[in-house]
Amino acid sequence: MNRTRLFPVRAGMNPAPTHGISGIRMSPAVCSSWFAGALAAALLLCGAGRAAAEISLIANHDHITIDFFYHGSTVSARGVTEPGTDVIIKIAGPDGKETLKEKGKTAAVLWMNVGTLHFDKTPNLYEVYSTRPIEQILTPEEADREVLGYRALGKHLALEPVASAEDREKWVGEFIRFKENSKLYGSSVGAITTEPKDGKQGYYIKTDWPFQAPPGDYTVTAYAVRDGKVIEKIVKPVDVRQVGVVRTLSKMAKNNGALYGLLSIAMALGAGFGVGLIFRKGGGAH
Amino acid sequence: MYLYLPVALTSINVLIPVGLGLAVGLLSGLFGVGGGFLMTPLLIMFGIPATVAAATDSNQIVAASTSGTYAHWRVGNVDFKMGWHLLIGGFVGGLLGVQGIKYLHAMGNADFVIKMTYVLMLGGVGTYMFIESIQSMRKKTAEKTEDKPDSAFTRFLKSLPLQTEYTKSDVTHSMLVPILFGGFVGILAAVMGVGGGFLMVPVMVYILRMPMHVVVGTSLFQILFNCIEVTFLQAYTNHSVDFILAVLLLLGSTVGAQVGAVFGRKLKGEQLKVILASIVLAVTIKIVFDLTLTPSLLLAQAGGH
Numbered sequence: 331m332n333r334t335r336l337f338p339v340r341a342g343m344n345p346a347p348t349h350g351i352s353g354i355r356m357s358p359a360v361c362s363s364w365f366a367g368a369l370a371a372a373l374l375l376c377g378a379g380r381a382a383a384e385i386s387l388i389a390n391h392d393h394i395t396i397d398f399f400y401h402g403s404t405v406s407a408r409g410v411t412e413p414g415t416d417v418i419i420k421i422a423g424p425d426g427k428e429t430l431k432e433k434g435k436t437a438a439v440l441w442m443n444v445g446t447l448h449f450d451k452t453p454n455l456y457e458v459y460s461t462r463p464i465e466q467i468l469t470p471e472e473a474d475r476e477v478l479g480y481r482a483l484g485k486h487l488a489l490e491p492v493a494s495a496e497d498r499e500k501w502v503g504e505f506i507r508f509k510e511n512s513k514l515y516g517s518s519v520g521a522i523t524t525e526p527k528d529g530k531q532g533y534y535i536k537t538d539w540p541f542q543a544p545p546g547d548y549t550v551t552a553y554a555v556r557d558g559k560v561i562e563k564i565v566k567p568v569d570v571r572q573v574g575v576v577r578t579l580s581k582m583a584k585n586n587g588a589l590y591g592l593l594s595i596a597m598a599l600g601a602g603f604g605v606g607l608i609f610r611k612g613g614g615a616h
Numbered sequence: 617m618y619l620y621l622p623v624a625l626t627s628i629n630v631l632i633p634v635g636l637g638l639a640v641g642l643l644s645g646l647f648g649v650g651g652g653f654l655m656t657p658l659l660i661m662f663g664i665p666a667t668v669a670a671a672t673d674s675n676q677i678v679a680a681s682t683s684g685t686y687a688h689w690r691v692g693n694v695d696f697k698m699g700w701h702l703l704i705g706g707f708v709g710g711l712l713g714v715q716g717i718k719y720l721h722a723m724g725n726a727d728f729v730i731k732m733t734y735v736l737m738l739g740g741v742g743t744y745m746f747i748e749s750i751q752s753m754r755k756k757t758a759e760k761t762e763d764k765p766d767s768a769f770t771r772f773l774k775s776l777p778l779q780t781e782y783t784k785s786d787v788t789h790s791m792l793v794p795i796l797f798g799g800f801v802g803i804l805a806a807v808m809g810v811g812g813g814f815l816m817v818p819v820m821v822y823i824l825r826m827p828m829h830v831v832v833g834t835s836l837f838q839i840l841f842n843c844i845e846v847t848f849l850q851a852y853t854n855h856s857v858d859f860i861l862a863v864l865l866l867l868g869s870t871v872g873a874q875v876g877a878v879f880g881r882k883l884k885g886e887q888l889k890v891i892l893a894s895i896v897l898a899v900t901i902k903i904v905f906d907l908t909l910t911p912s913l914l915l916a917q918a919g920g921h
Contacts, residue, residue, distance in 0.1 A: 401618040580622035591851025602682025605870035
C-alpha cells in the first residue's frame with residue numbers, strides 16, 4: 331500500500347496559459363475565483379463572494395470531448411494561496427462499482443482465476459498531487475474525510491468478500507496497482523510548482539488526462555492545507571463527453587445491439603468479399 | 617496515428633490492429649484457423665478489455681474467413697457438403713457447450729477445468745500433429761505407396777448408416793461422422809470460449825481423412841458461419857463488438873488471408889501441418905508459462921481466455 335508513482339518535478343515550468351493545446355476542444359473555463367489577474371481577464375467570474383478565500387483555482391478546461399482522434403488530453407490547474415499553506419490537487423471521477431477476477435495459486439503451482447471480488451465506491455479516476463507527502467501535512471482524520479491519498483482511499487473503498495483485515499489490505503493494494511497500471515490512479519508529491527506572487531503563493535500543475543478515463547463527470551479540487559487541516563477547498567467540474575462518430579457508434583452498440591450486430595457482420599462480409607475480388611482482378615494470385 | 621475505439625473506450629495506434637490483422641489473417645489463409653487463440657490475448661495485451669477483444673475478434677474473423685474461403689473456393693478447395701454437415705454438428709454442440717459452462721460454474725472451479733481442458737487440448741493436438749506429419753514426411757521419401765490396414769476405429773466409422781460420398785474431399789463417410797465430430801468440437805469450443813479451428817483442422821485431417829488443402833478451405837467456410845453467429849450474439853447480448861477496431865483488424869486480416877491462401881498452395885500438406893503444429897505448441901508453452909509465473913497483477917477483468 332501507499333505506493334506512489336513519482337512524477338518528475340516540473341520546477342520552473344512556464345506558467346503560460348495552456349489553452350489551445352492541439353487536439354483538444356475546450357470551452358472557456360468557468361471559474362469561481364476572485365483572483366483575476368492579467369491572465370484570467372478573459373475568464374468568467376462567478377461565485378466571487380467567498381469571504382477570506384484562502385485558495386483560488388483555474389483549470390484549463392471544464393470540458394473534454396472524445397472524438398475519433400482522441401488520445402487523452404492534459405489538465406492544468408493554477409491559483410494562489412496564502413503563503414505557508416500546502417496545496418493538494420485531487421482529480422477524481424464519480425464513485426462506481428466494479429467486479430474483478432481474483433488470481434491465486436491452485437494446485438500449488440498454477441496461477442489462475444480463483445474467485446470474484448466485488449468493489450464498491452471506486453472512483454473511475456483518482457489522481458492526487460500534493461506539495462508535500464499527505465501524511466506529513468494532514469491528520470489521518472482530515473485525510474479520510476476528504477479521501478486524500480491512497481491510505482484514505484483504501485478506507486473509502488468497499489469490497490467483498492474478504493476474510494480478514496490483512497486480506498482486505500492486500501486486495502485494496504492490488505486494486506490500486508491494477509488501476510495504476512491502466513493509468514487511472516496516481517498519487518505523487520512534487521508535481522505542483524509554487525512561487526511567490528504579489529505577497530501570496532502561486533501554484534501550478536499540469537498533468538496528463540488519461541485516454542483510459544471513460545466519459546463521465548469529473549472534478550478537479552484544490553485544497554489549501556495548514557496545521558494538519560484543510561482550511562479551504564475549491565471544486566471545478568470537468569465533464570468528458572463523446573461526440574460525433576464515437577458517440578453515434580457507442581450509443582448504437584448499447585441501444586440497438588441487433589442492428590449494430592447485423593451492420594458489423596454486413597461490413598465484414600462486404601470487406602472480405604471485396605478484398606477477394608481485388609486480389610482476383612490484381613491477377614497476382616497464382 | 618491514434619484512433620479512439622468507441623466500445624473498447626480506449627485509444628490505439630492504428631498500426632497495431634492492422635499489423636496484428638495481417639499476421640493472424642495470414643495464418644488463417646494458410647491453415648484454416650480463425651486465430652482467436654493468438655489474437656484475443658494480443659489485443660488484451662494492448663489494453664483492449666477482454667470481453668471486447670473476444671467479441672471484436674469474431675467480427676474480424678467473419679471478414680478474414682470470407683476473404684479466405686473465396687480464395688480457396690476459386691481453386692476448388694472448399695467442400696461445401698462437408699462444411700454444412702460439420703456446421704450442423706457445431707451448432708448443436710455450441711448450444712450444449714453453453715449449458716456445460718453453466719453446469720461447470722455451478723460446480724465451482726469452472727476456471728480451473730476450462731483452463732486445463734484448453735492447455736491439454738492445445739498440447740495434445742499440437743504434439744500429435746507434429747509427430748504425425750514429421751513421420752509421414754519421412755515415410756513419403758522412403759516408400760511411396762503403402763496402404764495402411766484399416767484400424768478398428770475406421771472400420772467402425774465405415775459400418776455406420778447414411779454413407780455419403782464427399783466428392784471434393786474424395787472421401788466416403790456416414791453423414792453422422794462429420795455431424796458428431798462437428799458437435800464434439802462445438803462443445804469444446806463453447807466451453808473454452810474459442811472458435812475451435814485448431815481442433816476442427818485435425819478432426820478433418822485425421823478422422824475425416826480429407827486432403828490438407830481442402831481441409832483449409834472447408835474449415836474457413838464453417839468458421840465463417842460460426843463467427844457470424846457469435847458476432848451477432850455478442851453484439852446483441854453483451855454490446856461488446858467494437859466496430860472501429862473490427863475495421864482496423866480486417867484491413868489487415870482480409871489481405872493476410874489472401875496472401876496465406878496463395879502461399880499455402882505452394883506448400884505441401886505435411887509442411888502446412890508441421891508449421892501449424894509448431895504454432896499450436898508455441899501457444900501452449902506460452903500459456904503454461906503464464907500459468908506458472910507469478911502474474912504482475914493479481915486482479916483482472918472478467919472475460920477472455
